[in-house]
Amino acid sequence: MKKQQTSESAKNLEKMLAVSPYNQLALSGVGPIKDVKIFDTTLRDGEQAPGIALSREDKVRIAIALDDLGVDILEGGFAASGEGEKEILTKLMKSDLDAKVCSLARCVISDIDAVLSTGVGMVHTFIATSDLHMQYKLKMTPEQVKEKAVEIVEYAKAHGLEVQFSCEDATRSDLNFMKDVLKGVQEAGVDSINIPDTVGVITPRAMGYLIGELKKTVKVPLSVHCHNDMGLAVANSIAAIDAGATICHVCMNGIGERTGNAALEEVAVNLFANYGIQTVDMSKIGPTSKLVERITGFNLAGNKPIVGRNAFAHESGIHVHGVMANSLTYEPFKPEMVGENRAIVIGKHSGAHSIQGRLDALGIAFPEEHLPDLLSTIKKIAIGGKMIDDAELLVIVDNLLWKRNTKGTMVTLDELTVLTGKNTTSTAVVTVTIAGSGKRTAAETGVGPVDAAINAIKKAINDKLTMEEYKLSAITGKSDSICEVTVMVKNVQNDGALAVGKAVGLDIVETSVDAMMCAINRDFARQRNA
Known part of the structure; x- marks a missing residue:
């Protein structure tokens, strides 16, 4: 049924527009x-x-x-x-x-x-x-x-x-x-x-x-x-x-x-x-x-005018800043005029304003002093064009807040090389630097690339170090999802203590190694802060 708009609703629609004034000048001679x-x-x-x-x-x-x-x-x-x-x-x-x-x-x-x-x-x-x-x-x-x-x-x-x-x-x-x-x-x-x-x-x-x-x-x-x-x-x-x-x-x-x-x-x-x-x-x-x-079943291109998924999506920090102040700064008309919604996309080009705006919308109180760390982490993850959805943003935020409890870094991972493939025994080589002890390099094999990398780190740090628990989650369930890894390790310093490490990232092997290094540093921090 064709809907006739009232004069009031027509005026409301007009308020959603911000088109060029030159259009009307050019049309002045048109009947x-x-x-x-x-x-x-x-x-x-x-x-x-x-x-x-x-x-x-x-x-x-x-x-x-x-x-x-x-x-x-x-x-x-x-x-x-x-x-x-x-x-x-x-x-x-x-x-x-x-x-x-x-x-x-x-x-x-x-x-x-x-x-x-x-x-x-x-x-x-x-x-x-x-x-x-x-x-x-x-x-x-x-x-x-x-x-x-x-x-x-x-x-x-x-x-x-x-x-x-x-x-x-x-x-x-x-x-x-x-x-x-x-x-x-x-x-x-x-x-x-x-x-x-x-x-x-x-x-x-x-x-x-x-x-x-x-x-x-x-x-x-x-x-x-x-x-x-x-x-x-x-x-x-x-x-x-x-x-x-x-x-x-x-x-x-x-x-x-x-x-x-x-x-x-x-x-x-x-x-x-x-x-x-x-x-x-x-x-x-x-x-x-x-x-x-x-x-x-005819899928629209992302950049399709009016109705494409990017028609009202903003990622660039400069654009998001303007849109948050007044959406018409970077939109010719408001999305609600055509029954659509605006999307502030978190990705490689995001700025502090867009991230803060998204955090505010999600009701997350995030320490302002850690916003540069969050921005840096997001840009690193999104470097290949990855768009970060709300669930993934929450995990990244949680991981950064969790890491605040670790004071300083005692052990750094300098190099990691992993060889893996079908009908190939996965092998990893790592080089770590331990404060006060210098560099150590170790190589190990494993059942898959993650196991090989963890075994090499254990060999470099302490052969008696054991993995008590390993948990991997794909946040969105998609093939390009950010993954979250949580590990629990024992005997980092050969004293029977347990330490937990967490990390988020796109690559399962790298994220697993990052979680392992986090647990190791938390254990060193435990001793230093005791």
């Missing part, structure tokens, strides 16, 4: 654009993306979500392509949707009959008008193409259908011929005319020119259907609306053939932010995007 209809083709052109195959249930779920989002027209399928498509279109007609349900059809009588059999009241019919398509695909003369276009529009209108006609490959068609065809279908009673950039080759300025020229001939509403082969689908759609088109074909998440179609969410946000035109319920964009992503 008022009162309304733009969203023609959603996620269920037809979107499904044609390689790898997407939707069941009837899938299509109905997506259709209901898009209808709730507020799209005006739903292109539910291609009736002539099979009985399954007919059944889906019939089911959509019985789903009590506010949006008009439309079917694609070629300029063929049997295609129109297939649409009529579903009970759908609108047809989007097309025929190619470019020389390239007429010669190599249709093998028809321009005269035959125009005759067929007019015939089908007349037939569809005579049978009570609302008709939108498309000149396929319009942006590579001869302008005069295209105008001639459009005059013919207009005289035949067409309700709207669509201009497709079928292979995504036009530029925004050229699209504006083309729509402007066609408006001299076309008196019915103009629509635009843009593909993203050159990365300009959304820009071309906006340019067409700027020039007078009032219907825009889109797909949720920009899915579609090859590189996809103009993304619904990007078109909707641009129209609202820069033209003040609200085409859908903005707050439902994020949830609808996620639903389509789950059902289609």
